[in-house]
Amino acid sequence: MLNRQIVLAAHPRGVPVPEDFRLVEGTVPEPGPGQMRVRNLYLSLEAAIRSWLDGTANYFEPIAIGGVIRGPSIARVESSRLPGFEPGDLVFGLQHWEDYSLCDADTVLLRKLIPDPKLPLSWYGGALGGSGHTAFVGLHRIGQIQAGDTVLVSAAAGATGSMACQIAKLHGCRVVGVVGNDEKSRLLQQLNVDAVVNYRQEDDLAAALARACPEGVNVYFDNVGGQLLDAALTAMAEGGRIVGCGMISDYNNSANPTPLYNLWQVIERQLTIKGFLLYSYLEDIPAASAQLEDWAREGRIQAIENITEGLPGAGAAYSNMMGGHTMGKNLVRVGEPDDT
Amino acid sequence: MLNRQIVLAAHPRGVPVPEDFRLVEGTVPEPGPGQMRVRNLYLSLEAAIRSWLDGTANYFEPIAIGGVIRGPSIARVESSRLPGFEPGDLVFGLQHWEDYSLCDADTVLLRKLIPDPKLPLSWYGGALGGSGHTAFVGLHRIGQIQAGDTVLVSAAAGATGSMACQIAKLHGCRVVGVVGNDEKSRLLQQLNVDAVVNYRQEDDLAAALARACPEGVNVYFDNVGGQLLDAALTAMAEGGRIVGCGMISDYNNSANPTPLYNLWQVIERQLTIKGFLLYSYLEDIPAASAQLEDWAREGRIQAIENITEGLPGAGAAYSNMMGGHTMGKNLVRVGEPDDT
Numbered sequence: 001m002l003n004r005q006i007v008l009a010a011h012p013r014g015v016p017v018p019e020d021f022r023l024v025e026g027t028v029p030e031p032g033p034g035q036m037r038v039r040n041l042y043l044s045l046e047a048a049i050r051s052w053l054d055g056t057a058n059y060f061e062p063i064a065i066g067g068v069i070r071g072p073s074i075a076r077v078e079s080s081r082l083p084g085f086e087p088g089d090l091v092f093g094l095q096h097w098e099d100y101s102l103c104d105a106d107t108v109l110l111r112k113l114i115p116d117p118k119l120p121l122s123w124y125g126g127a128l129g130g131s132g133h134t135a136f137v138g139l140h141r142i143g144q145i146q147a148g149d150t151v152l153v154s155a156a157a158g159a160t161g162s163m164a165c166q167i168a169k170l171h172g173c174r175v176v177g178v179v180g181n182d183e184k185s186r187l188l189q190q191l192n193v194d195a196v197v198n199y200r201q202e203d204d205l206a207a208a209l210a211r212a213c214p215e216g217v218n219v220y221f222d223n224v225g226g227q228l229l230d231a232a233l234t235a236m237a238e239g240g241r242i243v244g245c246g247m248i249s250d251y252n253n254s255a256n257p258t259p260l261y262n263l264w265q266v267i268e269r270q271l272t273i274k275g276f277l278l279y280s281y282l283e284d285i286p287a288a289s290a291q292l293e294d295w296a297r298e299g300r301i302q303a304i305e306n307i308t309e310g311l312p313g314a315g316a317a318y319s320n321m322m323g324g325h326t327m328g329k330n331l332v333r334v335g336e337p338d339d340t
Numbered sequence: 341m342l343n344r345q346i347v348l349a350a351h352p353r354g355v356p357v358p359e360d361f362r363l364v365e366g367t368v369p370e371p372g373p374g375q376m377r378v379r380n381l382y383l384s385l386e387a388a389i390r391s392w393l394d395g396t397a398n399y400f401e402p403i404a405i406g407g408v409i410r411g412p413s414i415a416r417v418e419s420s421r422l423p424g425f426e427p428g429d430l431v432f433g434l435q436h437w438e439d440y441s442l443c444d445a446d447t448v449l450l451r452k453l454i455p456d457p458k459l460p461l462s463w464y465g466g467a468l469g470g471s472g473h474t475a476f477v478g479l480h481r482i483g484q485i486q487a488g489d490t491v492l493v494s495a496a497a498g499a500t501g502s503m504a505c506q507i508a509k510l511h512g513c514r515v516v517g518v519v520g521n522d523e524k525s526r527l528l529q530q531l532n533v534d535a536v537v538n539y540r541q542e543d544d545l546a547a548a549l550a551r552a553c554p555e556g557v558n559v560y561f562d563n564v565g566g567q568l569l570d571a572a573l574t575a576m577a578e579g580g581r582i583v584g585c586g587m588i589s590d591y592n593n594s595a596n597p598t599p600l601y602n603l604w605q606v607i608e609r610q611l612t613i614k615g616f617l618l619y620s621y622l623e624d625i626p627a628a629s630a631q632l633e634d635w636a637r638e639g640r641i642q643a644i645e646n647i648t649e650g651l652p653g654a655g656a657a658y659s660n661m662m663g664g665h666t667m668g669k670n671l672v673r674v675g676e677p678d679d680t
Contacts, residue, residue: 225604246607257603263587267585267615267617270617274611
């Protein structure tokens with residue numbers, strides 16, 4: 001039996017292309033003491049992975065050329081020498097893009113999944129997983145949303161953005177989404193967002209945000225950074241909070257970040273900008289999970305998904321996502337190991 | 341009897357020059373119901389005034405050409421129709437650069453001063469006034485300093501900066517000050533600051549900050565903004581807090597703010613940037629005042645002052661301050677009304 005793996009073939013220049021990734025075949029690993037072998041079922045494609053592909057360090061180690069791409073997955077335990085985990089258990093954690101991964105108690109984000117069998121398993125990789133948790137923790141813990149707040153969400157049709165929009169609506173907020181094409185605008189309308197700004201159609205983004213948020217933005221859930229963050233600084237209400245969740249506008253070219261000019265607004269409007277990474281708020285995840293599952297069972301949230309079939313397509317799927325061409329949560333259904 | 345007033349003669353271009361200000365003579369105003377007339381004793385020169393001189397609105401109204409310059413003062417009540425205030429009372433509040441001002445219950449920052457007669461009255465315009473309060477509130481309420489924190493302070497020889505350095509030291513922090521000349525460096529050494537960076541002598545400011553703060557900056561008390569803020573973002577410790585107190589690097593040219601490139605650090609290092617204006621934290625001032633007076637009586641803080649004699653010199657004094665040529669708190673002792 002083989003272990004298919006997607007490795008880094010080349011450091012991407014700008015938006016990744018499928019040729020930056022390569023499929024290799026290795027042997028299936030055997031767990032040592034304290035380890036377990038898991039069969040990856042769904043890979044969760046994440047913007048954060050992009051920063052690991054440049055060969056420079058950030059909050060995780062970079063991935064070297066020839067290294068297996070690191071990313072979260074939903075997996076099933078096959079063989080375990082790790083106390084507390086049994087074959088057949090479903091787990092979420094930071095694994096690699098391969099059929100089989102070894103992991104242990106130190107695996108980042110590792111937790112047992114006990115999915116509701118009435119809900120699709122894939123939802124636990126997005127709406128009921130990291131994307132949903134990030135949106136929930138970011139809005140509540142970091143942004144401290146209150147009913148009645150105007151909440152601005154960037155990359156609003158994305159995995160995290162689409163969940164942030166829905167969670168803020170369920171909390172009684174007025175929600176304004178920012179997207180980059182008409183298909184995404186239509187998705188947001190379907191999610192009952194109160195207003196949508198297509199940033200590609202606006203010459204004066206600050207004016208467009210001010211029109212969409214006439215009373216000012218109380219909470220800006222920022223997935224994008226760059227020019228949109230700079231414009232949003234001018235649209236904030238006094239005392240507004242900016243949740244720094246991601247800066248995808250610069251992920252494809254992190255050596256040349258977009259300059260920001262409007263930081264003075266932080267003082268003049270007494271704003272708070274607070275960045276966060278989900279792994280620092282693990283204690284908030286159980287409550288977030290429970291609430292999101294309840295809403296999912298009640299049909300009050302929609303899990304927007306874009307699922308690619310088969311591990312070999314992971315690199316192309318990732319390239320497509322980082323080009324901004326997809327909506328909702330991007331997942332790869334790994335498929336069978338002999339299916340290359 | 342005349343009321344000398346300093347009015348705006350021209351909108352400054354860049355750093356103000358004495359010719360941007362003009363002395364005029366008016367009549368002494370009579371208080372109406374709910375008003376009182378005060379005799380200004382000390383004018384408190386503040387960087388924030390600069391933003392009112394451009395004719396564009398910010399969190400206060402702009403000052404028009406010919407308008408009397410607005411600024412805080414220490415004053416003595418001469419005639420009062422405002423309940424609670426009697427002739428002879430000393431008050432602090434946002435008045436104007438003139439011998440006599442009218443004020444009322446809505447006057448911003450208005451409060452009665454009950455100075456310790458053993459301390460110089462001028463200290464209540466700086467170290468024991470707005471500068472000290474801003475430093476105290478910014479460090480504690482916004483920056484949430486803890487003993488052992490590394491605290492970076494910019495414009496560290498300035499009115500607020502010199503107080504922030506001393507308060508953080510008294511709280512058990514390691515304090516690093518950033519200044520722009522050797523005289524200011526020597527002042528900071530005299531204040532027992534742990535390390536000083538002269539930004540004009542550093543080609544690579546980020547590297548200089550990293551050397552001075554090897555364990556990272558827990559709290560950056562930022563009076564400056566611009567390039568120094570951008571460099572400080574790369575020197576922050578995980579979870580660090582940036583207190584947005586001022587951005588004087590751009591005050592003289594606010595239409596062309598300095599671009600910032602390192603905002604990504606807000607997410608990667610999970611930073612908080614929080615801007616504040618003292619008038620939103622009035623409830624914290626009594627405790628701050630009491631603590632600062634205690635320290636002053638005990639000789640544990642030094643009030644660094646630069647006092648200009650006579651109202652006619654206010655414009656030149658302000659120009660000198662905004663050119664970065666002074667240390668500590670800049671005050672104007674108004675002097676006698678017939679002294680033009």
